[in-house]
Amino acid sequence: MWPKSSRSMVTAGTIIVVIILTLDAYSHLVGLDPLQTTFQVLSPPALDHVMGTDQLGRDIFSRVSFGTTFSLLVAFVSVIISVGTGSIIGALSGFFGGKIDQATSLLFDALYALPALVIAILIAAMIGTGIVNTGLAIAIGYIPQYFRIVRGIIFSIKERPFIESTRAIGAGYGNLIFRHMMPYAIPSIIALMTLNMGSAIVDVSGLGFLGLGLPPPTPEWGTDLGRGRDFITAGVWWTSTFPGLMIVISVLGFTLVGEGLDEIFRATSTRKKETF
Amino acid sequence: MKLRTFILLRLLLTIPMILILVTVVFGIMRVLPGDPVAAVMGSKQGSEQQIELLRHELGLDKPLYLQYLDYVGNLLRGDFGYSMVRQRPVASELADHLPATIELTFWSMLLAIPLGIYSGVFAARKAGSKIDASIRIGALVRWCIPVFWFGLILQILVVQYGLPLPVSGQASPQIATVAHVTGLYVVDAILAGDARALVDSFLHLALPVVTLGTTMAASLTKIARTNVVDVLGEEYIKVASLKGCPDEQVFQKHALPNALIPILTYTGLQVAILLQGAILTETVFAWSGLGRLLIFSVGFRDFNLIQGCVVLFALVVSLANLIVDISYAIVDPRVRL
Amino acid sequence: MADLVLDVKDLRSYYYLPSFTVKAIDGVSFGISKADALGIIGESGSGKSTIGWSVLRALPNPGKIVSGEIRLDGRNLLELDREEMRKIRWKEVAMVTQSAMSSFDPLMRIGDQIAEAVTVHEDIPQEHAIERAKGLFEEVSLEPSRFKSYPHELSGGMRQRAMIAMALACKPKLVIADEPTTALDVIVQAQILRLMDNLKSELKSLSIMFISHDLSVVAGISDKILVVYGGKMMEYGATNEIIKNPFHPYTIDLVNSFPNIEGTEMSFESIPGNPPDMRDPPNGCVFHPRCKYAWAKCKEGVPSWRDVEKDHFVACHLYEVGGAWEHGRPHNPS
Numbered sequence: 001m002w003p004k005s006s007r008s009m010v011t012a013g014t015i016i017v018v019i020i021l022t023l024d025a026y027s028h029l030v031g032l033d034p035l036q037t038t039f040q041v042l043s044p045p046a047l048d049h050v051m052g053t054d055q056l057g058r059d060i061f062s063r064v065s066f067g068t069t070f071s072l073l074v075a076f077v078s079v080i081i082s083v084g085t086g087s088i089i090g091a092l093s094g095f096f097g098g099k100i101d102q103a104t105s106l107l108f109d110a111l112y113a114l115p116a117l118v119i120a121i122l123i124a125a126m127i128g129t130g131i132v133n134t135g136l137a138i139a140i141g142y143i144p145q146y147f148r149i150v151r152g153i154i155f156s157i158k159e160r161p162f163i164e165s166t167r168a169i170g171a172g173y174g175n176l177i178f179r180h181m182m183p184y185a186i187p188s189i190i191a192l193m194t195l196n197m198g199s200a201i202v203d204v205s206g207l208g209f210l211g212l213g214l215p216p217p218t219p220e221w222g223t224d225l226g227r228g229r230d231f232i233t234a235g236v237w238w239t240s241t242f243p244g245l246m247i248v249i250s251v252l253g254f255t256l257v258g259e260g261l262d263e264i265f266r267a268t269s270t271r272k273k274e275t276f
Numbered sequence: 277m278k279l280r281t282f283i284l285l286r287l288l289l290t291i292p293m294i295l296i297l298v299t300v301v302f303g304i305m306r307v308l309p310g311d312p313v314a315a316v317m318g319s320k321q322g323s324e325q326q327i328e329l330l331r332h333e334l335g336l337d338k339p340l341y342l343q344y345l346d347y348v349g350n351l352l353r354g355d356f357g358y359s360m361v362r363q364r365p366v367a368s369e370l371a372d373h374l375p376a377t378i379e380l381t382f383w384s385m386l387l388a389i390p391l392g393i394y395s396g397v398f399a400a401r402k403a404g405s406k407i408d409a410s411i412r413i414g415a416l417v418r419w420c421i422p423v424f425w426f427g428l429i430l431q432i433l434v435v436q437y438g439l440p441l442p443v444s445g446q447a448s449p450q451i452a453t454v455a456h457v458t459g460l461y462v463v464d465a466i467l468a469g470d471a472r473a474l475v476d477s478f479l480h481l482a483l484p485v486v487t488l489g490t491t492m493a494a495s496l497t498k499i500a501r502t503n504v505v506d507v508l509g510e511e512y513i514k515v516a517s518l519k520g521c522p523d524e525q526v527f528q529k530h531a532l533p534n535a536l537i538p539i540l541t542y543t544g545l546q547v548a549i550l551l552q553g554a555i556l557t558e559t560v561f562a563w564s565g566l567g568r569l570l571i572f573s574v575g576f577r578d579f580n581l582i583q584g585c586v587v588l589f590a591l592v593v594s595l596a597n598l599i600v601d602i603s604y605a606i607v608d609p610r611v612r613l
Numbered sequence: 614m615a616d617l618v619l620d621v622k623d624l625r626s627y628y629y630l631p632s633f634t635v636k637a638i639d640g641v642s643f644g645i646s647k648a649d650a651l652g653i654i655g656e657s658g659s660g661k662s663t664i665g666w667s668v669l670r671a672l673p674n675p676g677k678i679v680s681g682e683i684r685l686d687g688r689n690l691l692e693l694d695r696e697e698m699r700k701i702r703w704k705e706v707a708m709v710t711q712s713a714m715s716s717f718d719p720l721m722r723i724g725d726q727i728a729e730a731v732t733v734h735e736d737i738p739q740e741h742a743i744e745r746a747k748g749l750f751e752e753v754s755l756e757p758s759r760f761k762s763y764p765h766e767l768s769g770g771m772r773q774r775a776m777i778a779m780a781l782a783c784k785p786k787l788v789i790a791d792e793p794t795t796a797l798d799v800i801v802q803a804q805i806l807r808l809m810d811n812l813k814s815e816l817k818s819l820s821i822m823f824i825s826h827d828l829s830v831v832a833g834i835s836d837k838i839l840v841v842y843g844g845k846m847m848e849y850g851a852t853n854e855i856i857k858n859p860f861h862p863y864t865i866d867l868v869n870s871f872p873n874i875e876g877t878e879m880s881f882e883s884i885p886g887n888p889p890d891m892r893d894p895p896n897g898c899v900f901h902p903r904c905k906y907a908w909a910k911c912k913e914g915v916p917s918w919r920d921v922e923k924d925h926f927v928a929c930h931l932y933e934v935g936g937a938w939e940h941g942r943p944h945n946p947s
Binding site: 110116205211212222259 | 294296300305416417420421422424429431432436443545548549551552555571575577582586589593594597
Binding site: 510516520 | 669708779
């Protein structure tokens with residue numbers, strides 16, 4: 001029963017992600033201009049501007065489609081950074097154990113107390129904005145998760161006989177850890193990465209919303225959403241609604257895939273023996 | 277090990293953990309590029325002397341490790357430094373804004389915990405059914421909606437449909453200000469016996485609490501459901517019903533405690549996420565809490581204030597984790613070993 | 614025949630999985646008399662555990678009892694509704710499972726869980742139930758100081774004893790023991806078996822169904838043995854008879870594959886081949902692909918269940934008309 005629901009989740013999620021990427025590609029190929037200001041300021045959705053225009057007369061549909069590039073790119077950068085850093089430190093710490101492991105674990109346990117966004121706000125406040133900067137700021141908050149998972153897996157298979165025998169053959173540490181042990185962590189890492197793409201997109205837009213994201217006039221969902229706030233009381237709803245909608249859809253896509261993968265991996269690894 | 281020993285050890289563990297957090301925050305603030313003096317000066321041009329004086333005042337001419345020790349020492353005495361922008365001790369600013377955040381998060385949790393856990397447990401009992409699927413999808417979609425957008429949409433709807441709900445702030449300016457005893461508007465209204473102020477506070481709490489509360493509930497639903505489903509598959513549940521226990525008894529006496537208690541461990545993590553959500557919610561609803569203070573201080577590059585806010589956040593989460601860990605040990609006998 | 618506590622007639626239980634159906638038990642009949650112990654022996658996948666679960670009507674989810682009768686003291690359990698069956702469970706038929714480790718609620722004290730077994734069925738105050746539970750604790754030789762312990766604080770052997778105590782809580786007529794010693798080391802295993810044997814002698818009205826793959830364990834405690842394979846019965850008889858004078862080739866292999874510590878040097882025998890694929894069992898006799906003595910008839914028809922000697926039944930074509938052992942089994946079949 002479970003594999004079926006998780007399979008449909010992965011499928012649905014993948015379809016959504018593909019649609020978004022297609023929209024993004026379309027916006028580049030067709031040459032939509034997110035920066036073109038016009039005099040049609042704050043006009044509601046109509047045939048010529050499907051999602052209306054913002055306070056500078058820019059077409060929101062263009063901004064929203066183009067913005068996909070930025071949100072996804074920054075999210076991707078941050079996920080890569082956190083996966084890389086967290087996994088490597090986690091693998092090394094789990095493998096070598098001892099005092100270093102205890103200290104590192106304590107460090108990351110403590111870091112768990114700082115929510116990712118707070119760290120991101122802090123770092124963004126210090127080093128400013130930009131694709132790599134923002135990506136880095138968000139990444140730091142997610143490193144503990146990868147550290148924990150990889151460390152846990154390495155720890156649990158460290159004592160297994162096949163590791164001992166590989167060592168006996170004379171495999172070096174690097175080889176041992178990364179070629180023989182890490183593969184066991186890969187399913188969990190992949191599921192976590194996909195889920196984190198979703199969270200990272202939310203964080204990117206969160207930073208943007210707070211004014212700490214990519215510098216204007218970059219079309220970023222969160223930033224546009226935040227700027228669009230000013231006009232809500234005047235009855236202008238489209239400036240904030242559409243960027244937000246894009247956030248929800250893209251996060252939904254990645255989260256569906258991530259959750260589905262997570263279920264599948266859990267189901268296959270903990271299959272209880274049936275005795276008749 | 278005995279419970280008392282565990283509690284003691286756990287309390288002691290908090291000290292290095294908080295120290296690490298404070299150090300990390302300090303490190304980020306000092307190590308990353310960005311000149312506090314330039315920020316305070318702003319666009320004002322100053323002479324060499326003035327800059328040096330300011331630098332000395334802020335203690336920035338001392339070697340880094342001394343600055344660090346000074347800072348930690350001050351923290352222990354409750355001195356969070358001085359806010360250049362607000363011209364007040366940081367601690368006072370924090371104290372002023374903390375109650376609003378506490379009020380927001382308290383009511384949000386009050387909404388989130390029953391809503392999330394009940395729907396998760398309900399869905400798990402009916403696992404595989406259409407209603408289970410609906411609850412799962414609902415929670416998933418709600419989880420994917422950023423908290424700030426959800427709040428914005430609520431505001432948009434209120435404005436579009438002209439609903440009589442306030443979209444920002446903690447209280448209406450028309451209502452006579454109630455004496456701020458605790459800083460918690462609801463409590464203060466009760467203490468003052470002011471019914472109008474009480475109703476007003478609740479009305480202002482409505483949208484923010486729904487925003488933040490449903491966000492938290494979405495994760496709780498998923499966690500609760502997974503836990504209950506896992507526990508229902510455990511051997512001892514089978515044995516319990518084999519013993520002849522009626523289904524309700526099996527569920528309430530054996531399944532629920534085993535399923536819900538691990539959720540306690542997540543609560544610690546959830547507090548961190550809740551505070552994160554509070555920052556965004558406060559910004560959307562112009563709620564004068566710590567979150568809004570943090571963003572304000574970032575905007576004005578008030579380093580001491582930024583540092584103070586983040587350290588306070590870290591302290592609150594550490595405290596929450598401490599309480600959670602100890603509660604967990606009290607409730608689950610396996611943990612103390 | 615003595616009064617049968619349990620009378621199973623032509624029981625069939627299948628597991629309906631999405632792509633195929635597993636015929637876990639396909640036509641099993643036997644009886645257990647009062648104060649008797651029946652050992653059911655088979656490999657994993659033979660269906661032996663399914664028999665135990667079927668009697669309790671507690672088959673895991675895709676499983677269903679398809680046909681047959683299960684009579685407990687004359688009453689057909691398959692005709693009872695849910696509530697009636699719930700009352701029977703534990704009060705008249707209890708189970709001791711393999712994984713005592715995970716059979717106890719980790720959050721509840723052991724003593725309370727045993728007492729729970731009592732209060733569910735009998736309307737007596739909690740203190741009396743606790744007293745009963747403490748008494749049971751003594752009977753299984755568990756230290757009274759352990760009564761208030763949590764499951765994780767007990768060793769494997771202790772937990773198994775606790776399970777046995779819990780099974781006896783309502784003084785059932787029948788206890789089904791499903792591989793109760795498999796997860797234990799040999800010394801503890803012997804202790805548990807000795808305990809069960811003692812209990813059997815003490816509690817004169819207790820019948821036991823002992824399910825295992827280990828013949829030496831089963832032989833020690835059972836009065837009668839039923840050999841199952843591939844969901845079908847192979848042989849049935851008194852324990853002594855089965856051990857000294859096995860009829861079915863499978864039983865012969867089983868008996869021979871256990872080294873006799875006192876006996877003369879022998880070569881180790883094992884049973885070649887693999888257990889049958891229960892999704893698609895072999896035609897004819899389910900054992901024939903692995904049988905040394907298989908002949909033409911074995912592929913075609915299912916052998917009938919016959920008593921080759923008094924109270925000693927077997928299902929094997931060798932003993933039927935045209936079979937090599939029609940008039941008797943050779944003295945020392947290798």
